Amino acid sequence: MTIDAIARTRRFHRAVTSEVGALDSSFLGRGRPLGPARVLHAIGNGVSDVAEIRAHLKLDSGLMSRLLRGLEDEGLVTVTASENDARRRSAALTPAGEVEFAEYEALSDQQAGAILSRHPHPEALLQAMDLVATALGFDRTAIQRVPPSDPRAQQCLATYYGELAHRFSGGFDVNLSADPEARDMEPPRGAFLLAVLDGMAIGCAGLKGTDKGYAEVKRVWVAPSARRMGLAGLLMRAIEDEARGLGIGTLRLDTNSALPEAVRFYRKSGWTEIPRFNDDPYPDVFFEKHL
Amino acid sequence: MTIDAIARTRRFHRAVTSEVGALDSSFLGRGRPLGPARVLHAIGNGVSDVAEIRAHLKLDSGLMSRLLRGLEDEGLVTVTASENDARRRSAALTPAGEVEFAEYEALSDQQAGAILSRHPHPEALLQAMDLVATALGFDRTAIQRVPPSDPRAQQCLATYYGELAHRFSGGFDVNLSADPEARDMEPPRGAFLLAVLDGMAIGCAGLKGTDKGYAEVKRVWVAPSARRMGLAGLLMRAIEDEARGLGIGTLRLDTNSALPEAVRFYRKSGWTEIPRFNDDPYPDVFFEKHL
DNA sequence: GATGGTGTCTGACAAAAGTCAGTAAAATAA
DNA sequence: TTATTTTACTGACTTTTGTCAGACACCATC
Numbered sequence: 001m002t003i004d005a006i007a008r009t010r011r012f013h014r015a016v017t018s019e020v021g022a023l024d025s026s027f028l029g030r031g032r033p034l035g036p037a038r039v040l041h042a043i044g045n046g047v048s049d050v051a052e053i054r055a056h057l058k059l060d061s062g063l064m065s066r067l068l069r070g071l072e073d074e075g076l077v078t079v080t081a082s083e084n085d086a087r088r089r090s091a092a093l094t095p096a097g098e099v100e101f102a103e104y105e106a107l108s109d110q111q112a113g114a115i116l117s118r119h120p121h122p123e124a125l126l127q128a129m130d131l132v133a134t135a136l137g138f139d140r141t142a143i144q145r146v147p148p149s150d151p152r153a154q155q156c157l158a159t160y161y162g163e164l165a166h167r168f169s170g171g172f173d174v175n176l177s178a179d180p181e182a183r184d185m186e187p188p189r190g191a192f193l194l195a196v197l198d199g200m201a202i203g204c205a206g207l208k209g210t211d212k213g214y215a216e217v218k219r220v221w222v223a224p225s226a227r228r229m230g231l232a233g234l235l236m237r238a239i240e241d242e243a244r245g246l247g248i249g250t251l252r253l254d255t256n257s258a259l260p261e262a263v264r265f266y267r268k269s270g271w272t273e274i275p276r277f278n279d280d281p282y283p284d285v286f287f288e289k290h291l
Numbered sequence: 292m293t294i295d296a297i298a299r300t301r302r303f304h305r306a307v308t309s310e311v312g313a314l315d316s317s318f319l320g321r322g323r324p325l326g327p328a329r330v331l332h333a334i335g336n337g338v339s340d341v342a343e344i345r346a347h348l349k350l351d352s353g354l355m356s357r358l359l360r361g362l363e364d365e366g367l368v369t370v371t372a373s374e375n376d377a378r379r380r381s382a383a384l385t386p387a388g389e390v391e392f393a394e395y396e397a398l399s400d401q402q403a404g405a406i407l408s409r410h411p412h413p414e415a416l417l418q419a420m421d422l423v424a425t426a427l428g429f430d431r432t433a434i435q436r437v438p439p440s441d442p443r444a445q446q447c448l449a450t451y452y453g454e455l456a457h458r459f460s461g462g463f464d465v466n467l468s469a470d471p472e473a474r475d476m477e478p479p480r481g482a483f484l485l486a487v488l489d490g491m492a493i494g495c496a497g498l499k500g501t502d503k504g505y506a507e508v509k510r511v512w513v514a515p516s517a518r519r520m521g522l523a524g525l526l527m528r529a530i531e532d533e534a535r536g537l538g539i540g541t542l543r544l545d546t547n548s549a550l551p552e553a554v555r556f557y558r559k560s561g562w563t564e565i566p567r568f569n570d571d572p573y574p575d576v577f578f579e580k581h582l
Numbered sequence: 583g584a585t586g587g588t589g590t591c592t593g594a595c596a597a598a599a600g601t602c603a604g605t606a607a608a609a610t611a612a
Numbered sequence: 613t614t615a616t617t618t619t620a621c622t623g624a625c626t627t628t629t630g631t632c633a634g635a636c637a638c639c640a641t642c
Binding site: 341342352353355356357360377378379 | 619620621623
């Protein structure tokens, strides 16, 4: 590693640390110390289980308890016993808590907007931020099954289609392609998987059930900021696990030679090329894999 | 500002906050709380004046005093009265302090190296980090006069020459160009300015004194991560101030039509095009400005 | 239904960080 | 010169955060 690279990384760190400090101190502007503010924030974001909050914020159980008591006393939070395990407790915002949470959200949005709006080329900045965020947290990536109608899934697909339109010489119109019906990509016929990192979808993959003795792998996409990190491999392994769980023994997929990195990837990971098996106008390369 | 852009920015913030937390806790690994560690770090980085440290770390004067006393008791720091103002005090590392500081530096370097080395495409990551760091801190940019021999200046120039070689169809060899002698760009004949942000040079500009009744502006360069932010304007205003300070009334510069953004910039900012005034092989556009 | 383990809470501390009024010494202004 | 301001220091706080040993209720298991 060159000295210059280290220096640049550390400079990034300095810059970002002071920025983070500024955000944190803006959180203090609402007259509440950082501890309770962070807990309120976590609860507002749907982390309701007390143990989960504790793990998330790395808090001692005693401290956690007191912070929750404080928020209860303020009338922002109610804590009730969990349904299936009465030892565990679950926190929820009161209406007043919702209001207070919204104020913090507005502060954060404002801060984020300020950074973006004073930049001459926001999209470049956003792409850089995506790349950095993905690089820093990649190990925390979680693969989760969602319905294809999930808004994050839809967003991935829209980006995917946009990219295909850009890379295929004749463009790409999803309506001309064999668009899987949503329920073919939901249990019990199939599945749709999202790779999520820090709350943002950075990749997806679909498993489409058919009645022809095999299932198809569709819509494998990795966000530009996460490429070459091995995410496609993670997604494909997860898709194969899903298939096995559904009792599917054979997988097929189609792709296009205009996407050489995809073709290379499938060749490398145990897929064998087979003759055309559908009449979709876009693909020109076809693969099969037995589980 | 679209919702998605805000969400992406906030996601970046989340990712980076947890990373920064990890660095901070690695600082705790040396058995010293964050407060003293930060003060030691500041002193090691050349912020010796007590008032300056206080401003930099936003510490109360009482707290500052106690932190310094603690570091003195540990034998890491000596605090002496300032030379020109005996009320002010100035801190310096003892040999033991130097050693301890080096340990923190090594920790930071290690952390930075770890981030880079686990990434498949470090240069892209570095560029993204530069862009983000510059965007976040741009307002803190400081313009400072340095000798052209300053290593940061040399690094800017090397990058500048590399870029010219890349953009001129016939390449660029600085030895064929009229390379200003160093002392022509130092007071009292001229000046060399550096734009520094978070310790990193992100731009430069030179003022080269001549005996021909005018001075030349040379080597105006802005780092890719800082372009379109108005830094060239800042640098040029500073160069003009330098020229005025040296009693120079007329400025000239040459550039090349292969750098249209530069030509556009000079046209926009009060320079008038004039006929060729030198026999340098590279430039083909010439400007003059009266102060 | 006894046993051991888990999740939360409380009390009792301790460390770290932050606050503030007052003091002393030096610099600056009147 | 004297008065005022500036800079750092000290003492006496408070708040925030972190730690730890029980206590208690609950769950799972034999």
